[in-house]
Amino acid sequence: VPQRSRRLTAAPLDQRAVRRHNLALVLGRLVADGASSRATLAAETGLNKTTVSSLVADLIHWGLVVESDVLNPGSVGRPATAVKVNGEGVVGIGLEINIDYLAVIAVDLLGRQRERVLVAVDNRGRSPARVLSHLTRLATGVLDGVLGQGLVPVGATLAVPGLVDVGRGELMVSPNLGWTRTRLASMLRKRLAAYDLAVLVDNEANLAALAELWSGTGQRVANFLYVSGEVGIGAGVVLNGELLRGAHGFAGELGHVTVDPDGALCTCGSRGCLEAYVGLEALLRSAALAFTEGPGTVTQDDWIPALLERAESDARVAAGLFEVGRWLGIAVAGVANVVDPQAVVLGGFFAPLAEWLRESMCVELSQRWLPAPFTGIEVVASPLGPDAAVRGAAMLSVREILADPATLDTLIEVS
Amino acid sequence: VPQRSRRLTAAPLDQRAVRRHNLALVLGRLVADGASSRATLAAETGLNKTTVSSLVADLIHWGLVVESDVLNPGSVGRPATAVKVNGEGVVGIGLEINIDYLAVIAVDLLGRQRERVLVAVDNRGRSPARVLSHLTRLATGVLDGVLGQGLVPVGATLAVPGLVDVGRGELMVSPNLGWTRTRLASMLRKRLAAYDLAVLVDNEANLAALAELWSGTGQRVANFLYVSGEVGIGAGVVLNGELLRGAHGFAGELGHVTVDPDGALCTCGSRGCLEAYVGLEALLRSAALAFTEGPGTVTQDDWIPALLERAESDARVAAGLFEVGRWLGIAVAGVANVVDPQAVVLGGFFAPLAEWLRESMCVELSQRWLPAPFTGIEVVASPLGPDAAVRGAAMLSVREILADPATLDTLIEVS
Numbered sequence: 001v002p003q004r005s006r007r008l009t010a011a012p013l014d015q016r017a018v019r020r021h022n023l024a025l026v027l028g029r030l031v032a033d034g035a036s037s038r039a040t041l042a043a044e045t046g047l048n049k050t051t052v053s054s055l056v057a058d059l060i061h062w063g064l065v066v067e068s069d070v071l072n073p074g075s076v077g078r079p080a081t082a083v084k085v086n087g088e089g090v091v092g093i094g095l096e097i098n099i100d101y102l103a104v105i106a107v108d109l110l111g112r113q114r115e116r117v118l119v120a121v122d123n124r125g126r127s128p129a130r131v132l133s134h135l136t137r138l139a140t141g142v143l144d145g146v147l148g149q150g151l152v153p154v155g156a157t158l159a160v161p162g163l164v165d166v167g168r169g170e171l172m173v174s175p176n177l178g179w180t181r182t183r184l185a186s187m188l189r190k191r192l193a194a195y196d197l198a199v200l201v202d203n204e205a206n207l208a209a210l211a212e213l214w215s216g217t218g219q220r221v222a223n224f225l226y227v228s229g230e231v232g233i234g235a236g237v238v239l240n241g242e243l244l245r246g247a248h249g250f251a252g253e254l255g256h257v258t259v260d261p262d263g264a265l266c267t268c269g270s271r272g273c274l275e276a277y278v279g280l281e282a283l284l285r286s287a288a289l290a291f292t293e294g295p296g297t298v299t300q301d302d303w304i305p306a307l308l309e310r311a312e313s314d315a316r317v318a319a320g321l322f323e324v325g326r327w328l329g330i331a332v333a334g335v336a337n338v339v340d341p342q343a344v345v346l347g348g349f350f351a352p353l354a355e356w357l358r359e360s361m362c363v364e365l366s367q368r369w370l371p372a373p374f375t376g377i378e379v380v381a382s383p384l385g386p387d388a389a390v391r392g393a394a395m396l397s398v399r400e401i402l403a404d405p406a407t408l409d410t411l412i413e414v415s
Numbered sequence: 416v417p418q419r420s421r422r423l424t425a426a427p428l429d430q431r432a433v434r435r436h437n438l439a440l441v442l443g444r445l446v447a448d449g450a451s452s453r454a455t456l457a458a459e460t461g462l463n464k465t466t467v468s469s470l471v472a473d474l475i476h477w478g479l480v481v482e483s484d485v486l487n488p489g490s491v492g493r494p495a496t497a498v499k500v501n502g503e504g505v506v507g508i509g510l511e512i513n514i515d516y517l518a519v520i521a522v523d524l525l526g527r528q529r530e531r532v533l534v535a536v537d538n539r540g541r542s543p544a545r546v547l548s549h550l551t552r553l554a555t556g557v558l559d560g561v562l563g564q565g566l567v568p569v570g571a572t573l574a575v576p577g578l579v580d581v582g583r584g585e586l587m588v589s590p591n592l593g594w595t596r597t598r599l600a601s602m603l604r605k606r607l608a609a610y611d612l613a614v615l616v617d618n619e620a621n622l623a624a625l626a627e628l629w630s631g632t633g634q635r636v637a638n639f640l641y642v643s644g645e646v647g648i649g650a651g652v653v654l655n656g657e658l659l660r661g662a663h664g665f666a667g668e669l670g671h672v673t674v675d676p677d678g679a680l681c682t683c684g685s686r687g688c689l690e691a692y693v694g695l696e697a698l699l700r701s702a703a704l705a706f707t708e709g710p711g712t713v714t715q716d717d718w719i720p721a722l723l724e725r726a727e728s729d730a731r732v733a734a735g736l737f738e739v740g741r742w743l744g745i746a747v748a749g750v751a752n753v754v755d756p757q758a759v760v761l762g763g764f765f766a767p768l769a770e771w772l773r774e775s776m777c778v779e780l781s782q783r784w785l786p787a788p789f790t791g792i793e794v795v796a797s798p799l800g801p802d803a804a805v806r807g808a809a810m811l812s813v814r815e816i817l818a819d820p821a822t823l824d825t826l827i828e829v830s
Contacts, residue, residue: 163786172789223662237753239659246755247638250786253752258745258783260676270783330673331749337668338652338750340661368673368685371578371665374587 019055022047023405026055027064027085031109031402035068035084056083062408063089063152064109064401085109090401090408091146093156093197094394095139095188096204099123099176099231100280102135104142105387107394108151109402111215115145116387120302128182136191143195154408155397156197158188159204159389161232163250169201172250175267176232200396204228204389205252208347208382209236210243211392214399216384217345225332225341226382227254228389229283229348232267233275237339255279259330277327280349286320287311300386304352311356318356325357329364336369336377343378347388354381434470435821437462441470442479442500442820446524450483450499471498477823478504478567479524479816500524505816505823506561508571508612509809510554510603511619514538514591514646515695517550519557520802522809523566524817526630530560531802535717543597551606558610569823570812571612573603574619574804576647578665584616587665590682591647615811619643619804620667623762623797624651625658626807629814631799632760640747640756641797642669643804644698644763647682648690652754670694674745692742695764701735702726715801719767726771733771740772744779751784751792758793762803769796 025045030036036044042052059065060083068084087110096103103118117138123131139156146153162174169185189199209226212218217226218238226236233255237244244251255275256268263272264282276282287307310317332344344361346354358379365379366372382388401408440460445451451459457467474480475498483499502525511518518533532553538546554571561568577589584600604614624641627633632641633653641651648670652659659666670690671683678687679697691697702722726732747759759776761769773794780794781787797803816823 163789172786175785235753239654244654244754247757248755248786248790250790251753251755253755253785256752256783256785257749259673261674261745268785273783330676334672334746334749335753337671338650338666339659339753340663340666340668342662368671368688370590370668370671370683371587371663374578375663375665 020404020406022051023055023058024403026052027059027402027405030065030083030085035082037082041083058409059083059405062405064405064408065089087112088150089152090154090398091151092394092397092399092401093139093142093146093153094159094207094390094392094397095135095156096159096390096393097123097131097135097177097184098159098161098204098389102131102138103387103390104135104138105390105394106142106146106151106153107391107398109398111395111398113387113391113394114149114151115142117142118387118390123177125178128179128184128187132184132187132191136188139192143192153195153197154401155200156188156192157200157202157207157393157396158184159202159207159393160184161204161230161234163253164201164203166200166202166245166249169199171201174232175269198397202393202396203234203252204230205234205254205347206236206243206245207390207392207396208234208384208388209238209252209392211384211388211395212236212345212347212382213238213241213243214392214395216382216388217343217380221343221378223341224343224345225254225335225339226345226347227328227332227350229278229280229346229350229353231280233279235335237335237341239339254331254335257331257334259327274327274331278324283320283324283349286323287317300349300352304349308352308356321353321356322360324353325360326364328357329361330368332361333365333368336365340371341377343380345380345382347382347384348386351381351383351385354379435819437466438470438473438820439818441467442474442817445480445498445500446817450497452497456498473824474498474820477820479820479823502527503565504567505569505813506566507809507812507814507816508554508557508561508568509574509622509805509807509812510550510571511574511805511808512538512546512550512592512599513574513576513619513804517546517553518802518805519550519553520805520809521557521561521566521568522806522813524813526810526813528802528806528809529564529566530557532557533802533805538592540593543594543599543602547599547602547606551603554607558607568610568612569816570615571603571607572615572617572622572808572811573599574617574622574808575599576619576645576649578668579616579618581615581617581660581664584614586616589647590684613812617808617811618649618667619645620649620669620762621651621658621660622805622807622811623649623799623803624653624667624807626799626803626810627651627760627762627797628653628656628658629807629810631797631803632758632795636758636793638756639758639760640669640750640754641760641762642743642747642765644693644695644761644765644768646695648694650750652750652756654754669746669750672746672749674742689742689746693739698735698739698764701738702732715764715767719764723767723771736768736771737775739768740775741779743772744776745783747776748780748783751780755786756792758795760795760797762797762799763801766796766800769794 042049066086091106106115163172171182185201205228222241228234235252235254256273258272260272264276266273266276457464481501506521521530578587586597600616620643637656643649650667650669671688673687675687679691681688681691
């Protein structure tokens with residue numbers, strides 16, 4: 001046990017809690033304001049200057065903050081010594097296993113993407129061990145890349161399409177991958193043991209909704225439904241600026257909401273699930289598009305432009321997209337009646353197709369959402385692109401540090 | 416302006432806020448503990464004895480608390496002077512306009528019902544003015560009754576079946592009543608002007624869910640979906656012990672969730688709404704029951720026993736109830752996939768029919784709720800009976816006093 005940790009442990013609990021809180025407070029101000037002097041930080045936080053200096057010393061020690069001389073415009077004499085968030089310090093690692101691709105990215109404390117790899121691969125029918133081995137190779141490249149830049153990876157979060165028990169790091173079921181009860185967190189932690197990282201697992205739509213909250217539509221809207229279009233359909237419900245997790249952590253399974261009780265069979269075993277009508281395969285079928293390559297050999301960047309082009313020239317394709325929008329509208333109107341969000345954010349492949357889906361979605365919303373005559377609901381495309389989930393995963397690791405910088409005390413000094 | 420209010424206004428804002436908070440803290444302890452000495456209150460709240468005595472003096476002055484000698488068992492000598500919540504002080508008034516009945520009740524600070532009137536009446540096609548006049552006659556009886564008991568009515572809340580803008584006290588639309596944009600709060604306040612009451616309007620299912628939270632299933636479950644069976648179908652979503660209001664205050668419209676996109680026409684103008692399959696009229700049709708009297712001339716107490724008796728002897732009636740449970744299960748599974756509650760609470764007429772609905776509901780939940788193989792969702796009958804909404808309405812007025820007793824300062828001294 002390192003010396004500093006022992007000292008913190010010996011202090012009374014509430015005093016430690018106060019210090020942890022104040023570390024986050026000071027770091028939060030620096031994230032919001034950019035560079036700032038210790039005196040300004042003291043004035044803004046209400047803490048005394050000695051306390052601020054001591055907190056800043058810890059933040060510098062952990063590599064979260066660096067000294068930065070700023071010249072106050074309009075002041076004379078020696079510039080005040082300022083500090084700022086260290087964009088060259090820690091990074092969070094985001095990983096994603098999806099049905100038809102794998103992705104790994106690294107995001108720094110300023111939210112900048114530092115490394116990225118995304119490969120199209122059909123993961124259906126492959127075992128978790130085999131997919132994790134492939135993902136580990138990609139992650140090793142990203143990790144070595146950030147280490148080569150002198151950055152410090154502090155945590156990794158894996159995004160997966162399915163029900164996740166976040167506390168146990170266990171994927172309960174992913175109908176599209178065909179996996180059940182898989183302890184992905186411990187499996188990945190073992191494979192990345194050389195990097196000594198904290199590893200979390202979470203649902204991909206939840207993580208995409210968090211990315212949307214932290215760096216997309218959430219910047220101006222506090223209540224929204226994020227809908228993720230992939231091979232599977234997921235969602236994240238954000239209420240008052242917080243992601244709804246639900247009683248068991250399984251909230252947001254929009255893809256398995258029934259839209260037609262005796263309708264099409266779904267991979268989950270039920271009938272008439274939204275996913276069976278608007279998931280990637282149904283979309284390509286509706287749009288009369290058949291890629292000879294099949295899912296897993298092409299990425300969204302390949303097929304989206306082709307689809308958009310054909311929608312312009314082929315009425316059947318446009319009608320197919322209209323139909324997808326209709327089913328989406330029926331399901332979203334149902335959720336809107338119960339949850340009453342301000343906005344619906346279209347993510348994944350729904351985002352680039354938004355102009356082709358919005359009209360029929362809005363027709364259904366205006367007919368089926370009871371408050372429609374009195375108020376509006378925005379239907380917007382996510383600005384985040386196909387990286388939303390993996391970006392949310394990386395940001396979650398970074399956010400954990402911002403929320404409690406003192407965790408680095410153990411992370412860094414133990415290693 | 417009374418003297419005390421002026422003094423409070425002159426004090427710095429934060430000092431007043433602290434005092435208001437502490438008044439609620441002390442009153443909350445007395446509600447939870449029953450009778451308690453000032454010394455015990457000081458020990459439990461961490462406030463000093465002088466402060467507690469001063470706070471208790473205000474609470475006594477406002478009629479919320481009374482002196483009560485208690486004998487500490489096991490102690491010798493003079494009993495400690497204790498105080499307790501005054502069950503004979505203030506009451507909250509709950510009023511309800513529903514499609515087929517009107518109701519008014521009064522509930523005291525101990526949650527006891529002090530007056531109640533419920534009459535079966537078909538309100539469809541009647542104007543708001545006419546219905547409010549009828550309701551006012553009933554309310555006058557209840558108010559005179561509580562005044563005759565020496566109780567002090569401190570506020571009234573009106574429950575209505577439809578979209579409500581709570582802030583403006585306006586019913587936006589009630590498809591079943593056929594009312595739109597009606598400022599019910601000011602209309603009722605005017606009619607009850609002699610009693611000088613604060614008047615709120617809220618959705619009946621929201622208020623029933625609050626009653627369930629405060630005095631029903633909410634005592635042991637913090638995340639639940641309350642489903643209200645009346646002529647219309649409503650719901651309240653309780654998350655972490657709080658009612659979900661939504662971005663516009665319109666959350667919980669489960670009755671207008673689509674269960675069959677091209678299905679039966681609903682009173683709201685849409686097709687395939689849950690309400691068209693499980694609302695009172697659909698239920699009676701499914702159960703092959705036709706009351707010659709029609710809705711509005713019989714109360715739930717009349718037709719429920721008849722329905723339960725026929726379900727035992729007539730397979731068509733049992734099958735009809737099974738079908739109602741099936742549609743309910745389809746809609747509830749959709750909400751459960753998105754919101755992930757611990758429990759579904761069946762309220763209104765669904766409560767006494769729960770044993771006939773639960774089987775088919777659970778079949779749909781097990782097929783359509785994705786986490787079903789891994790965890791359970793309780794389907795329980797509300798213990799509150801048909802008074803849930805009007806009881807929630809009365810409790811809401813009382814709760815506002817418990818949350819901020821200092822509001823009585825103005826209410827009582829001005830009048």
